Amino acid sequence: MRAFLGRIWREKGGRTGILLVALILCIALIVPLLAPDPNKIDVPMRFLPPSLLHPLGTDNLGRDLLARVAVGTRSALWIACVVIALSMAGGLTLGVIAALSGRLVDRLVTGFCDIVSAFPSYILVFSLVALYGAGLGKLVVAIALAFLPQFARITRSQALTLRHRPFIESARLMGLPATTIIRRHVLPNIVGPVIVLASMNIPSVITTEAAMSFIGLGVQPPQTSLGTLIRDGYVFLDQSWWPIIGAVAVLAIATLGCTLLGEALRDVVDPKLRREP
Amino acid sequence: MTDSPPIALQGLSVDFLSAGEPPARALRDVSLTIPPRSIVGLVGESGSGKSTVAMAMMGLLAPNARVGAGRIDVGARRIDCTDGAALAGLRGRDFAMVFQDPSASLNPTFTIGAHLHEVLRTRSPGSDRAERQERAIEALRTVGIDRPEARMRNHPHELSGGMRQRVVIAMALLARPRLLIADEPTTALDVTVEAQVMAEIVALRDQIGCSILLITHSLGLVARYCDHVSVIYAGEVLEYGPVAEVVHAPAHPYSADIFACDIEIDAARAPAAAEQRFRIIPGNLPGLRDLPAACIYAPRCRKAVPACTAGHPALLPLTDEPERETRCILAR
Amino acid sequence: MHPGAVVPNPPAIEVAGVTVEFTGLRALDGVSLAVPPAGCFGIVGESGSGKSTLLRPILGLQRPTRGEVRIEGTLQPHRRDFRAQARLVQPIFQDPALSLSPRRRVGQSLDEVGEALGEPRDALRARLGGVFERLGLQMPVLDRYPHQISGGQARRVAIARALLFQPRVLIADEPTAGLDVSVQGDLLNLLQEIRAATGVTLLIVSHNLAVIRLIADRVAVMQGGHIVEEGDSRSVFDAPRSDYTRTLIASWPRGQPVEATG
Numbered sequence: 033m034r035a036f037l038g039r040i041w042r043e044k045g046g047r048t049g050i051l052l053v054a055l056i057l058c059i060a061l062i063v064p065l066l067a068p069d070p071n072k073i074d075v076p077m078r079f080l081p082p083s084l085l086h087p088l089g090t091d092n093l094g095r096d097l098l099a100r101v102a103v104g105t106r107s108a109l110w111i112a113c114v115v116i117a118l119s120m121a122g123g124l125t126l127g128v129i130a131a132l133s134g135r136l137v138d139r140l141v142t143g144f145c146d147i148v149s150a151f152p153s154y155i156l157v158f159s160l161v162a163l164y165g166a167g168l169g170k171l172v173v174a175i176a177l178a179f180l181p182q183f184a185r186i187t188r189s190q191a192l193t194l195r196h197r198p199f200i201e202s203a204r205l206m207g208l209p210a211t212t213i214i215r216r217h218v219l220p221n222i223v224g225p226v227i228v229l230a231s232m233n234i235p236s237v238i239t240t241e242a243a244m245s246f247i248g249l250g251v252q253p254p255q256t257s258l259g260t261l262i263r264d265g266y267v268f269l270d271q272s273w274w275p276i277i278g279a280v281a282v283l284a285i286a287t288l289g290c291t292l293l294g295e296a297l298r299d300v301v302d303p304k305l306r307r308e309p
Numbered sequence: 310m311t312d313s314p315p316i317a318l319q320g321l322s323v324d325f326l327s328a329g330e331p332p333a334r335a336l337r338d339v340s341l342t343i344p345p346r347s348i349v350g351l352v353g354e355s356g357s358g359k360s361t362v363a364m365a366m367m368g369l370l371a372p373n374a375r376v377g378a379g380r381i382d383v384g385a386r387r388i389d390c391t392d393g394a395a396l397a398g399l400r401g402r403d404f405a406m407v408f409q410d411p412s413a414s415l416n417p418t419f420t421i422g423a424h425l426h427e428v429l430r431t432r433s434p435g436s437d438r439a440e441r442q443e444r445a446i447e448a449l450r451t452v453g454i455d456r457p458e459a460r461m462r463n464h465p466h467e468l469s470g471g472m473r474q475r476v477v478i479a480m481a482l483l484a485r486p487r488l489l490i491a492d493e494p495t496t497a498l499d500v501t502v503e504a505q506v507m508a509e510i511v512a513l514r515d516q517i518g519c520s521i522l523l524i525t526h527s528l529g530l531v532a533r534y535c536d537h538v539s540v541i542y543a544g545e546v547l548e549y550g551p552v553a554e555v556v557h558a559p560a561h562p563y564s565a566d567i568f569a570c571d572i573e574i575d576a577a578r579a580p581a582a583a584e585q586r587f588r589i590i591p592g593n594l595p596g597l598r599d600l601p602a603a604c605i606y607a608p609r610c611r612k613a614v615p616a617c618t619a620g621h622p623a624l625l626p627l628t629d630e631p632e633r634e635t636r637c638i639l640a641r
Numbered sequence: 642m643h644p645g646a647v648v649p650n651p652p653a654i655e656v657a658g659v660t661v662e663f664t665g666l667r668a669l670d671g672v673s674l675a676v677p678p679a680g681c682f683g684i685v686g687e688s689g690s691g692k693s694t695l696l697r698p699i700l701g702l703q704r705p706t707r708g709e710v711r712i713e714g715t716l717q718p719h720r721r722d723f724r725a726q727a728r729l730v731q732p733i734f735q736d737p738a739l740s741l742s743p744r745r746r747v748g749q750s751l752d753e754v755g756e757a758l759g760e761p762r763d764a765l766r767a768r769l770g771g772v773f774e775r776l777g778l779q780m781p782v783l784d785r786y787p788h789q790i791s792g793g794q795a796r797r798v799a800i801a802r803a804l805l806f807q808p809r810v811l812i813a814d815e816p817t818a819g820l821d822v823s824v825q826g827d828l829l830n831l832l833q834e835i836r837a838a839t840g841v842t843l844l845i846v847s848h849n850l851a852v853i854r855l856i857a858d859r860v861a862v863m864q865g866g867h868i869v870e871e872g873d874s875r876s877v878f879d880a881p882r883s884d885y886t887r888t889l890i891a892s893w894p895r896g897q898p899v900e901a902t903g
Contacts, residue, residue: 206806501888578855589824
């Protein structure tokens with residue numbers, strides 16, 4: 033593990049990625065322990081510029097912005113993790129089924145993925161939310177669905193390649209049950225590219241959730257996320273631009289950091305870039 | 310038969326570097342003499358360094374390779390093997406190469422015609438397009454490709470492996486090199502195609518008067534097509550001489566051993582197939598990072614005596630056959 | 642059937658009119674073959690001949706488009722029961738080291754055999770000791786990963802695994818491809834010893850005519866998805882009946898120098 037992190041550190045962009053992501057994690061995890069109560073309303077203290085007491089200022093209800101941004105970041109990251117986990121699980125399952133079953137099943141699964149991915153992700157999420165209502169749980173499922181085809185495709189293609197490798201065929205010819213072969217031989221060998229895909233999608237997931245929350249279809253008050261914070265800031269932009277800055281900055285840093293880290297991860301994991309004598 | 314001097318490679322030494330370890334001494338003082346219009350075989354097994362010789366001569370070594378020494382005498386010129394720029398000057402002009410995998414020479418996005426034109430443009434900068442087209446088509450015809458005019462418009466992936474190799478040979482034909490280096494040119498090909506491609510390579514020698522360095526692990530190919538042969542093992546040339554003599558009376562135990570292990574199509578048979586047994590050379594290749602000052606083959610040699618490990622033997626002519634050389638102190 | 646060729650007992654492998662088609666390509670076209678038990682049968686041919694494809698229905702990895710394959714009378718594939726099939730026929734793939742999972746230790750890969758056979762681990766390990774000894778392998782190899790042992794050892798481990806199933810038929814796909822002259826004999830001698838010790842039927846697919854000529858009792862020559870010639874090794878190589886076989890043998894490099902033409 034340590035050697036692995038070391039390689040990412042040396043990879044161009046990886047260093048910045050690690051630092052930015054570390055920063056975001058600090059904001060999400062450590063700051064809430066130190067900052068004042070994000071929900072403490074103190075109207076006379078509203079729209080204050082940054083000060084020692086309120087490093088990022090206060091919002092329209094006098095609530096400390098740093099604390100709110102921190103909580104919002106934690107929400108955003110947590111949601112992104114759940115979405116990716118769901119998407120990955122669904123994609124892995126479908127991909128493996130498609131690759132290792134007969135042609136009909138394969139066509140059904142690829143057809144399903146093609147249809148889902150034909151929609152731009154925002155439109156898909158928006159339509160699902162419009163159909164089934166707003167709310168965090170439904171939003172999470174909708175975004176997970178939008179990203180599922182990518183995982184399914186990469187899993188399927190990796191599994192298809194593996195299917196004909198001698199060690200997999202030997203395992204079949206030994207009479208081991210299919211589930212054992214998948215669990216023990218197929219999955220460990222496809223997990224690499226899948227992880228890279230997951231890390232490269234995190235920024236998109238974060239942004240999608242923020243966008244949906246911004247328009248009010250995602251996280252509902254009193255819960256916060258970066259999206260709702262940006263919306264609140266946007267509404268009161270003519271009175272003070274402090275409320276919006278913190279959330280936007282964090283969103284940008286989070287996206288950039290995750291993108292850099294994801295790319296570095298891909299470059300490290302991609303065997304083509306490893307120089308073997 | 311001719312006046313031109315042989316092409317000589319002298320004292321080539323190449324190390325491969327890797328972080329945190331002593332260098333792997335892949336080639337040590339390798340010398341080859343290639344008389345004009347002759348086919349010289351460089352035969353060795355995996356790890357012998359034979360392909361490294363080809364790459365070093367063409368200046369195409371990997372970035373972690375370090376050429377310690379070596380020079381090539383071509384005609385009146387002497388080129389230092391450590392001088393990349395000078396080697397680049399030989400590449401494509403005096404030396405042409407045919408690789409095991411023709412994809413190494415053929416760009417998948419260019420047509421066959423584009424490849425041939427490029428060679429001609431380099432070779433004869435002043436030529437006009439129509440003239441080049443004609444020469445290219447003629448070259449394809451010469452190497453036995455049918456419907457050459459149509460083939461000019463094909464891309465490499467539309468041709469079979471054997472045809473791709475023929476195209477590469479046609480490119481060599483047009484470059485009119487002094488030396489064609491063929492590195493395992495037929496290993497990836499079926500045996501019937503191999504025979505045809507080898508015939509083209511030999512015909513090349515007859516048509517443009519070049520010499521050929523055939524690098525291979527196949528003793529059968531060497532015995533059939535080469536005039537001279539050099540046997541290389543773990544980075545050192547162990548024997549050199551005219552093919553017939555080396556094959557019938559090898560002057561080094563390693564040569565004798567690999568000829569004995571080689572399974573020929575007309576080898577003697579045991580009465581029943583189940584009784585057939587096969588020869589091997591026991592032991593393993595030496596590591597290249599930590600070489601003792603002794604005969605490199607001594608650990609595996611059936612004939613080794615204490616003198617073999619006393620010092621590193623030199624490649625010297627046989628007393629009664631001076632055109633042959635061997636590194637075995639017992640065979641001299 | 643030709644005079645003098647007697648197929649004594651039920652054949653170990655019986656291929657009857659097997660055709661295998663992939664989309665748009667007929668890789669095997671009505672191939673029929675009978676491999677006698679306890680011998681070595683060689684299949685030779687060039688690329689595209691279908692010789693490697695033929696192994697797939699024989700192993701049970703592919704259902705033929707037409708025709709059938711039987712191993713010792715049992716129809717292949719046992720779609721639902723690879724276990725029973727595993728005891729009948731085992732493969733030795735080209736570069737057998739690749740048939741070991743790269744992420745598992747050798748011992749773990751071999752323990753899977755016990756799992757597949759329903760044999761307790763101790764019993765399997767006991768048998769393993771015997772097989773290892775016969776193959777010249779040391780027990781410490783079990784703790785290593787495939788990339789940590791030499792190529793020769795990895796090949797032997799893969800063969801050991803196949804032998805643990807005590808199969809009736811062993812199928813070797815290009816066993817000597819890529820092997821140096823000085824080591825190919827090792828693998829071939831190993832196959833010969835296995836053949837002598839266990840009476841297994843050996844089916845070898847190879848493009849190397851010289852090797853097959855020496856090691857096989859009977860040979861089939863394939864071209865373009867068909868069997869062009871078949872018979873005992875001596876007749877096929879010494880007195881080939883088909884032009885293609887003749888060309889194939891004549892093209893094999895042998896030590897007759899080619900004369901200069903110019």
